Amino acid sequence: MLHIVNKSPFTAGALQSCLRIAKAGSTILMIEDGIYGALDGTAVSGQIREALGDITVCALSHDLEARGVNGKVLDGITLVDYDGFVELVTANDGVQSWL
Amino acid sequence: MSEAGATKKFLYINRKAPYGTIYAWESLEVVLIGAAFEQDVSLLFMDDGVYQLVKEMQTKGIGMKNFTATYAALGDYEVNKIYIDKDALTERGLTLDDLQHLVWEDENEDWAEKDSIHLVGRDEIADLLDEQDVIFNF
Numbered sequence: 001m002l003h004i005v006n007k008s009p010f011t012a013g014a015l016q017s018c019l020r021i022a023k024a025g026s027t028i029l030m031i032e033d034g035i036y037g038a039l040d041g042t043a044v045s046g047q048i049r050e051a052l053g054d055i056t057v058c059a060l061s062h063d064l065e066a067r068g069v070n071g072k073v074l075d076g077i078t079l080v081d082y083d084g085f086v087e088l089v090t091a092n093d094g095v096q097s098w099l
Numbered sequence: 100m101s102e103a104g105a106t107k108k109f110l111y112i113n114r115k116a117p118y119g120t121i122y123a124w125e126s127l128e129v130v131l132i133g134a135a136f137e138q139d140v141s142l143l144f145m146d147d148g149v150y151q152l153v154k155e156m157q158t159k160g161i162g163m164k165n166f167t168a169t170y171a172a173l174g175d176y177e178v179n180k181i182y183i184d185k186d187a188l189t190e191r192g193l194t195l196d197d198l199q200h201l202v203w204e205d206e207n208e209d210w211a212e213k214d215s216i217h218l219v220g221r222d223e224i225a226d227l228l229d230e231q232d233v234i235f236n237f
Binding site: 006007008010011032033036039040041042043045061062063065066067068069070072081 | 115116117118119120146147150153154155156157158160161163165190191192197
């Protein structure tokens with residue numbers, strides 16, 4: 001299952017709900033304002049670092065660059081471009097968008 | 100109330116990240132309109148609003164205009180009271196060095212360049228709200 005999060009972890013519960021439900025072996029893709037969840041040194045960084053043990057976490061590089069934070073991404077998070085986004089959608093059996 | 104009775108204290112509170120929604124850009128448009136009417140304007144960035152001031156944004160990849168370059172022009176419109184919630188920065192792993200360096204030139208001191216940005220805590224934010232005639236929320 002591919003989980004997509006597009007909301008900031010500081011203004012919505014989307015990332016929290018996603019982390020609660022996502023199974024080991026699944027993938028989380030952070031896009032749009034969701035990419036703020038991929039950054040180091042924040043109030044949610046510890047939670048993401050913990051999840052990285054058995055969940056693949058990806059973030060859309062264009063959204064990181066647009067927001068000026070591409071240099072602050074947590075170690076272990078995979079950066080993808082739009083082609084990578086499409087590949088993730090096709091490689092996974094289902095997609096859940098946590099709007 | 101000033102003598103003329105026409106100048107009011109306007110505070111714009113920005114609490115949303117840029118690009119994900121249109122709020123940040125719309126706020127900036129309204130701020131510039133308010134400044135054109137020579138009101139006493141202050142800006143407060145708190146919660147995800149602090150992300151609006153992060154420097155070196157490259158928006159080509161998302162096909163949107165980087166409107167945040169306009170913040171640097173605010174000083175020319177005499178918008179030079181820009182307050183940032185320091186707790187919001189800390190929660191997001193950011194420091195002042197991650198943000199644009201916004202300045203204005205003080206005509207009463209031979210156009211000396213001064214910082215527009217002031218870091219504030221919750222008590223100062225509460226006082227800031229109390230001082231205003233009008234508060235706009237974005």
